[in-house]
Amino acid sequence: MTAIIADEPGPVDVLRPATVPVPPTYIGEILVKVAAASINPIDTKIRSGASPTAKALNYPATLGHDFSGTVARSPYEAHPLSAGTEVYGMTRLPRYSGSHAEYVSAPTLCVAPKPHTLSHVEAASVPLAALTAWGAVVDVARAHYGQRILIHAGAGGVGQFAVQFARFFGAEVISTASARNVDFVRELGASAVIDYTATRFEDEVSDVDTVIDLIGNVTDDTGSRSLRALKPGGLFVSVPTGSFPAMQSEADAAGVTATRFTLTPSGDVLTKITRLIDQGDVRVHIDKTFDLVDAAEAHAAVESGHTRGKVVLTV
Numbered sequence: 001m002t003a004i005i006a007d008e009p010g011p012v013d014v015l016r017p018a019t020v021p022v023p024p025t026y027i028g029e030i031l032v033k034v035a036a037a038s039i040n041p042i043d044t045k046i047r048s049g050a051s052p053t054a055k056a057l058n059y060p061a062t063l064g065h066d067f068s069g070t071v072a073r074s075p076y077e078a079h080p081l082s083a084g085t086e087v088y089g090m091t092r093l094p095r096y097s098g099s100h101a102e103y104v105s106a107p108t109l110c111v112a113p114k115p116h117t118l119s120h121v122e123a124a125s126v127p128l129a130a131l132t133a134w135g136a137v138v139d140v141a142r143a144h145y146g147q148r149i150l151i152h153a154g155a156g157g158v159g160q161f162a163v164q165f166a167r168f169f170g171a172e173v174i175s176t177a178s179a180r181n182v183d184f185v186r187e188l189g190a191s192a193v194i195d196y197t198a199t200r201f202e203d204e205v206s207d208v209d210t211v212i213d214l215i216g217n218v219t220d221d222t223g224s225r226s227l228r229a230l231k232p233g234g235l236f237v238s239v240p241t242g243s244f245p246a247m248q249s250e251a252d253a254a255g256v257t258a259t260r261f262t263l264t265p266s267g268d269v270l271t272k273i274t275r276l277i278d279q280g281d282v283r284v285h286i287d288k289t290f291d292l293v294d295a296a297e298a299h300a301a302v303e304s305g306h307t308r309g310k311v312v313l314t315v
Contacts, residue, residue, distance in 0.1 A: 003101030004295040004313075005060040009049030012296040012303075020062065023097045023105040030081055030108055031073035032089075034315045035120035037099040038066040039295075040128050040157060042241075044303050046093065051241070056094040064100035065090045068114055068123035069315075075108065086114040088123040090131070090265045100295055102315055112270040115277045122284050125157070125310035128263065130273050130282075133161035136237050136261045138169065141210045145170035150205055150229055152222060153214040154190055155181035157310045158239065162212055163188040164282045174208065176201050181308055184285075200225070207231040216243025223247060227254040237261050285309030 001022050006014045025031045043063050045051040068088040071081050081087055089111030091097070091104050098104070114123045136158075137143050137151075143166045151166065153159040154175030166173045167189030175190040182193045194201045202225050211230055216238070217223030223244040227236055236251055236258040238244050251258035276282040287307040290298040292315045302311050 001102040002292065003062045003097075004064075004292060005062050006047055007060045009047065009054045011048070012299045015047065015296040015299065017293045018060065020101070022103045025073055025075075025105045028075060028108055029105050030071050030075065030087075030111060031103055031105050032067060032069040032087060032111075033072045034067045034069040034099060034102055034104055036068050036124035036312050036314050037064050037101075037104075037292075038125045038128075038157075038310050038312045039100075039298050039302050040065060041302060042128070044299050047299060053094050058094075061094075062098040062101050063093065064098035064104075064313075065093060066124050066127045066129075067091065067099035067104050067106075068120040069104075072103065079108070081108055081111060081113070086120075087111050088114045088120075088127055089267060089270060090127045092265060100292065100313060102292075109267050110265040112267045112274055115274045117278050117280075118284065121286060121289060121312050121314060124312050125284050125286055126161075126273065126277070127265070127270060129157040129310065130161045131265060131269060132158045132239060132261075132263045133165055134269055134273060135263060136212050136239055137162050137165045140237050140259065140261055141166075141212065141235060143169035143171040147171040147210065148208045149173055149210045149212060150201070150208045150226065151175045151190075151212045151214070152226070153177070154185040154188065154193065155308045156214060157307070158214050159185075160188055160285055160309055161282065162214065163190050166212075168276065168281055174205050178306070184308060202226075202229050205229050208234060210235045210237065213238050213244075214240065216240035217247070218243050224250055227251060227256055227258075230254070230256045233257065235259070287311055289314055
């Protein structure tokens, strides 16, 4: 099969198309013929070597987590995800080969039937971002009526879902975004959107119950400043891995609770998200699409930090 591989960590030009073996499947796994696969910021960090996962890969390595496609091989004939079923989900790097290829293998527990209302390109943009948003907003923050939640980067891949989930469960959502994305994030359900290029968010909002930080303290001290926007005893949820080393000590000093969040893929949760998508309560936005062989250009687009929604590879 054709796959996009990296011979070593590095800049975007380490990515190249190559012919590699179709991945095997074992107990509890399916083989999917990939129709589309998205690119997440974590994929660019792994490729560059900034993520610890890069050290665990066997090179040459195929990257990518998200995919949408058709089951080519199921664990057994009568399995619910039988051959021919349209599915979407995640593979688990570095234990599995990545999804930026014509075929991908994945645990059935990380896969769900594709939403009927989405194309493969749209569906491929959902799993990692939506599962991350669900985990932070629903499982950790327990979004509910009467709660005020500040969500940073509401126009991003994870942010677009975080805003919609928080609003669906009744919370009042305040978000930050660039000037060009203010209207977009408001359309997602945010009651107030702060243009971070013109205004310091802590000057506009205070005493929120929860902050979902999708940026990290490495950018303009976003995490440290967010602690000051929380009410006493509020909750700070940090999503970007390793982005706020002093989080706990600063949170203690500010009198708030802080936690990191890391994703555990779940087909069951993805099925719940599918229901919200198919009934029209959650929508997806694709910023750009690229052919599989143009993966390096797609990585560069994601690394620019100015995408709205997701970047997807068509296979």
